[in-house]
Amino acid sequence: MANSEPSFSPPAGTEASDGEAHEEAQRVVAPRKRARTSRRTASGNTDKRERILKAAIRVFARKGFYSTRVSEIAKAAGVADGTIYLYFKNKDDVLISIFQDRISKLLEVLTEAVAQKSNFEEKLRVVVDLQLGLLDGSRELAEVVTVNLRQSSRLLKQFGAPLFGKYLETLARVFEEGQENGAVRQDVSPRVLARALWGALDAIALGWALGGGDEQMMRRSAQQVAATFLDGVRTR
Amino acid sequence: MANSEPSFSPPAGTEASDGEAHEEAQRVVAPRKRARTSRRTASGNTDKRERILKAAIRVFARKGFYSTRVSEIAKAAGVADGTIYLYFKNKDDVLISIFQDRISKLLEVLTEAVAQKSNFEEKLRVVVDLQLGLLDGSRELAEVVTVNLRQSSRLLKQFGAPLFGKYLETLARVFEEGQENGAVRQDVSPRVLARALWGALDAIALGWALGGGDEQMMRRSAQQVAATFLDGVRTR
Amino acid sequence: MANSEPSFSPPAGTEASDGEAHEEAQRVVAPRKRARTSRRTASGNTDKRERILKAAIRVFARKGFYSTRVSEIAKAAGVADGTIYLYFKNKDDVLISIFQDRISKLLEVLTEAVAQKSNFEEKLRVVVDLQLGLLDGSRELAEVVTVNLRQSSRLLKQFGAPLFGKYLETLARVFEEGQENGAVRQDVSPRVLARALWGALDAIALGWALGGGDEQMMRRSAQQVAATFLDGVRTR
Amino acid sequence: MANSEPSFSPPAGTEASDGEAHEEAQRVVAPRKRARTSRRTASGNTDKRERILKAAIRVFARKGFYSTRVSEIAKAAGVADGTIYLYFKNKDDVLISIFQDRISKLLEVLTEAVAQKSNFEEKLRVVVDLQLGLLDGSRELAEVVTVNLRQSSRLLKQFGAPLFGKYLETLARVFEEGQENGAVRQDVSPRVLARALWGALDAIALGWALGGGDEQMMRRSAQQVAATFLDGVRTR
DNA sequence: AATGAATGAGAATTCATTCAT
DNA sequence: CATGAATGAATTCTCATTCAT
Numbered sequence: 001m002a003n004s005e006p007s008f009s010p011p012a013g014t015e016a017s018d019g020e021a022h023e024e025a026q027r028v029v030a031p032r033k034r035a036r037t038s039r040r041t042a043s044g045n046t047d048k049r050e051r052i053l054k055a056a057i058r059v060f061a062r063k064g065f066y067s068t069r070v071s072e073i074a075k076a077a078g079v080a081d082g083t084i085y086l087y088f089k090n091k092d093d094v095l096i097s098i099f100q101d102r103i104s105k106l107l108e109v110l111t112e113a114v115a116q117k118s119n120f121e122e123k124l125r126v127v128v129d130l131q132l133g134l135l136d137g138s139r140e141l142a143e144v145v146t147v148n149l150r151q152s153s154r155l156l157k158q159f160g161a162p163l164f165g166k167y168l169e170t171l172a173r174v175f176e177e178g179q180e181n182g183a184v185r186q187d188v189s190p191r192v193l194a195r196a197l198w199g200a201l202d203a204i205a206l207g208w209a210l211g212g213g214d215e216q217m218m219r220r221s222a223q224q225v226a227a228t229f230l231d232g233v234r235t236r
Numbered sequence: 237m238a239n240s241e242p243s244f245s246p247p248a249g250t251e252a253s254d255g256e257a258h259e260e261a262q263r264v265v266a267p268r269k270r271a272r273t274s275r276r277t278a279s280g281n282t283d284k285r286e287r288i289l290k291a292a293i294r295v296f297a298r299k300g301f302y303s304t305r306v307s308e309i310a311k312a313a314g315v316a317d318g319t320i321y322l323y324f325k326n327k328d329d330v331l332i333s334i335f336q337d338r339i340s341k342l343l344e345v346l347t348e349a350v351a352q353k354s355n356f357e358e359k360l361r362v363v364v365d366l367q368l369g370l371l372d373g374s375r376e377l378a379e380v381v382t383v384n385l386r387q388s389s390r391l392l393k394q395f396g397a398p399l400f401g402k403y404l405e406t407l408a409r410v411f412e413e414g415q416e417n418g419a420v421r422q423d424v425s426p427r428v429l430a431r432a433l434w435g436a437l438d439a440i441a442l443g444w445a446l447g448g449g450d451e452q453m454m455r456r457s458a459q460q461v462a463a464t465f466l467d468g469v470r471t472r
Numbered sequence: 473m474a475n476s477e478p479s480f481s482p483p484a485g486t487e488a489s490d491g492e493a494h495e496e497a498q499r500v501v502a503p504r505k506r507a508r509t510s511r512r513t514a515s516g517n518t519d520k521r522e523r524i525l526k527a528a529i530r531v532f533a534r535k536g537f538y539s540t541r542v543s544e545i546a547k548a549a550g551v552a553d554g555t556i557y558l559y560f561k562n563k564d565d566v567l568i569s570i571f572q573d574r575i576s577k578l579l580e581v582l583t584e585a586v587a588q589k590s591n592f593e594e595k596l597r598v599v600v601d602l603q604l605g606l607l608d609g610s611r612e613l614a615e616v617v618t619v620n621l622r623q624s625s626r627l628l629k630q631f632g633a634p635l636f637g638k639y640l641e642t643l644a645r646v647f648e649e650g651q652e653n654g655a656v657r658q659d660v661s662p663r664v665l666a667r668a669l670w671g672a673l674d675a676i677a678l679g680w681a682l683g684g685g686d687e688q689m690m691r692r693s694a695q696q697v698a699a700t701f702l703d704g705v706r707t708r
Numbered sequence: 709m710a711n712s713e714p715s716f717s718p719p720a721g722t723e724a725s726d727g728e729a730h731e732e733a734q735r736v737v738a739p740r741k742r743a744r745t746s747r748r749t750a751s752g753n754t755d756k757r758e759r760i761l762k763a764a765i766r767v768f769a770r771k772g773f774y775s776t777r778v779s780e781i782a783k784a785a786g787v788a789d790g791t792i793y794l795y796f797k798n799k800d801d802v803l804i805s806i807f808q809d810r811i812s813k814l815l816e817v818l819t820e821a822v823a824q825k826s827n828f829e830e831k832l833r834v835v836v837d838l839q840l841g842l843l844d845g846s847r848e849l850a851e852v853v854t855v856n857l858r859q860s861s862r863l864l865k866q867f868g869a870p871l872f873g874k875y876l877e878t879l880a881r882v883f884e885e886g887q888e889n890g891a892v893r894q895d896v897s898p899r900v901l902a903r904a905l906w907g908a909l910d911a912i913a914l915g916w917a918l919g920g921g922d923e924q925m926m927r928r929s930a931q932q933v934a935a936t937f938l939d940g941v942r943t944r
Numbered sequence: 945a946a947t948g949a950a951t952g953a954g955a956a957t958t959c960a961t962t963c964a965t
Numbered sequence: 966c967a968t969g970a971a972t973g974a975a976t977t978c979t980c981a982t983t984c985a986t
Contacts, residue, residue: 048970066302070956080972085957188460195443196436196461203435204428224424225432231421232468284945306981307948316947318983327981520949538774542977552951557978660932664912668933671911672904679903696896697904703893704940756966778960779969788968790962799960 120178356419592650828891
């Protein structure tokens with residue numbers, strides 16, 4: 001099977017019709033004067049926007065973007081339908097925000113984690129663990145990315161692509177460094193390797209996310225993928 | 237060992253809420269006296285159902301299931317909107333039919349192709365080429381699968397998953413055989429490898445589809461992934 | 473009271489927010505292959521688009537554009553809500569279409585009627601009668617214009633203005649000719665006179681339309697306005 | 709004779725359907741303990757109600773009743789959305805209050821101004837100047853009337869009409885007096901003349917408002933309309 | 945069998961109004 | 966008194982599906 005995922009940048013004429021939308025992607029951070037009411041007890045009810053985002057992640061993951069009704073997100077978040085629109089421009093904006101908020105966070109964590117490790121092998125293991133959500137609290141993050149990355153081609157192409165590109169870039173850099181210091185074979189492109197690794201891990205995570213697997217199984221899978229990749233890319 | 241193929245089946249409570257039921261979710265091969273008119277003279281009016289299916293594959297691959305309008309499929313197929321309903325129960329049924337009709341065919345091709353090759357390395361290369369659409373003209377079909385496998389939890393989990401599971405099964409079998417005859421290392425699960433390979437190839441195909449890359453580049457990438465995987469899984 | 477009507481061209485920042493809308497104002501003439509079903513018995517059920525337009529005129533006139541629900545138009549036209557959208561892009565488009573269809577017709581009639589009369593006095597009387605709907609079947613036309621001209625500032629400014637401008641232009645031309653051949657005083661601007669006459673007649677028509685006055689009363693009013701204007705503008 | 713001032717009152721069955729009723733459509737001068745706080749020290753916090761009313765006049769004049777959001781009025785008035793409801797029963801009530809508070813004031817001014825002039829010609833000139841907003845700063849107020857008089861059948865017919873009727877009445881009275889003392893021709897109805905004059909001036913003001921004309925141009929137009937009308941209605 | 949105009953249920957979104965702070 | 970976040974009823978519009986021709 002050859003293929004292509006929900007894609008990640010306008011491949012020719014795709015889902016056009018609305019060339020507008022989200023002209024000013026950022027906006028809406030919180031309907032004025034937050035801060036007083038927000039972060040009520042220092043933890044619970046942290047912020048309504050956050051609550052909606054979390055609810056949306058849950059529902060999108062379960063039903064997919066298109067099958068999710070705005071009212072379902074609202075109900076899951078425990079707010080009125082209209083409240084969603086106090087924090088997000090529209091349904092699309094909710095999905096986009098999930099990406100922008102979460103993925104950039106994942107990217108930060110990745111960049112830092114990779115920087116802390118000194119040799120190639122360690123870096124690669126960090127990448128694997130992080131993407132599979134085995135690192136600290138990255139579990140939910142990973143799940144969001146894995147599951148939601150696939151919901152709306154149009155949206156994600158348009159707004160997810162740049163961030164996704166940076167993620168791959170960081171991975172490719174790890175392989176490149178490996179080549180530079182002789183740890184990685186020279187006859188393969190760092191970009192291709194980055195993509196392949198991401199895809200492999202993504203597939204593992206997807207199977208796990210959908211199958212409801214336990215973490216132990218996941219760790220074992222991670223271990224195996226890491227080992228195989230290391231052997232595969234090793235200089236010989 | 238690890239990863240017992242969670243296999244995409246409805247993970248617990250998924251997309252319930254729609255009590256609308258699936259009274260007879262199965263299929264509809266062709267409402268009304270099909271068989272007689274079908275494949276009429278092997279020439280004119282060859283088969284309208286076929287034409288619709290082909291058109292749907294094209295459109296679904298480009299825009300995804302939810303963003304595709306029934307009228308678009310009709311237009312692409314050169315038939316009236318209503319005609320679709322003469323051959324399919326509803327829009328869902330069109331997608332389901334694609335999975336059932338076509339993917340099982342693709343699966344056959346894979347099974348056969350793998351069976352024809354005698355050693356592990358050759359089998360793996362066949363898999364790679366097939367999935368990357370380098371083997372025949374199965375590109376678009378593969379795209380439908382990958383694109384849509386991620387949009388509708390309900391439909392695809394329910395109908396796509398079993399076939400996807402079989403695909404992975406076939407791949408896993410290749411690795412398993414490799415282990416049996418000593419070509420593949422024993423410390424990794426064939427299932428995990430199958431999934432990882434599929435994911436890696438899928439990611440490559442995605443990048444290619446989006447980047448508008450040429451086939452040559454694709455072949456080179458395929459070559460690199462295959463080589464890396466082979467070295468990675470080789471017994472040592 | 474100084475004032476200004478619903479206006480007729482973007483006076484500074486007015487009801488902006490949607491700079492788009494109606495980019496391709498024309499469109500939708502009839503959903504494909506009309507002609508067969510249309511104009512059924514040569515008269516009744518002439519055309520669905522026409523039926524909707526007529527219903528909309530009635531309802532808009534009674535309740536105003538903003539207070540009219542699309543479903544009310546549909547009910548009045550005896551069609552389903554969705555059918556409206558087969559012939560019109562949206563609610564706005566219905567109002568706009570009323571103008572484009574009807575006013576241009578009124579304009580045609582005016583131009584021709586004025587051309588047929590030779591002296592100023594007769595021309596002026598024709599204008600009066602036409603605008604007041606006293607000429608042949610122009611009654612409904614006049615009513616549409618009078619009542620609907622005032623419904624949506626934004627819409628009418630944008631789409632009604634050009635046509636309204638032409639209407640005034642034609643009137644002004646009548647006065648101008650009057651000045652040229654000595655029938656009309658030279659110390660007043662034809663444009664100002666055109667506007668004033670239109671406004672005066674519009675006011676009369678409005679009172680009549682809302683009050684449900686009878687035609688006799690209207691004729692008398694028309695007679696009086698015409699007489700007064702004639703005396704007022706006469707060369708002395 | 710003709711035209712007995714149909715006067716904008718609900719022409720038969722108008723805008724029924726909304727059985728929501730007008731339980732106590734009348735008015736609300738100022739909910740809660742007004743009077744005490746109002747017009748506090750004649751300086752600071754002069755009167756919030758007044759501020760809201762002024763802001764509403766501005767916004768309604770520009771965008772019309774239906775296109776104006778309550779929040780826009782609030783912002784323009786520099787108060788919170790909820791504050792509006794401390795002084796007005798609802799959005800409708802704001803518009804109604806404008807009519808009742810302001811227009812009756814305008815009417816007073818007109819009545820007085822007309823009373824101060826002794827001959828017909830002077831009276832007519834006063835009317836012209838007042839309606840064209842040349843007499844004081846009543847421009848915006850006049851705009852509210854004209855713009856909104858045409859948008860909402862229900863509200864304005866119900867609440868604006870009576871006042872508008874009085875305005876026309878006053879004008880008609882001027883013409884009637886003119887007839888009584890021989891300054892105005894007897895063969896035209898004062899009511900018709902009143903309506904026609906109002907309409908003519910309204911149209912002029914409209915053109916001016918839209919064309920962004922300067923006051924000088926306006927004065928010239930006013931001069932011309934006044935002169936033409938005077939000549940037109942003069943006894944001969 | 946084929947057509948495509950018509951249908952109407954369903955979904956996103958808006959905004960007047962309320963009410964806890 | 967004021968505030969403005971939250972609410973949810975109401976409305977427009979879409980599009981899968983039907984059915985008369």
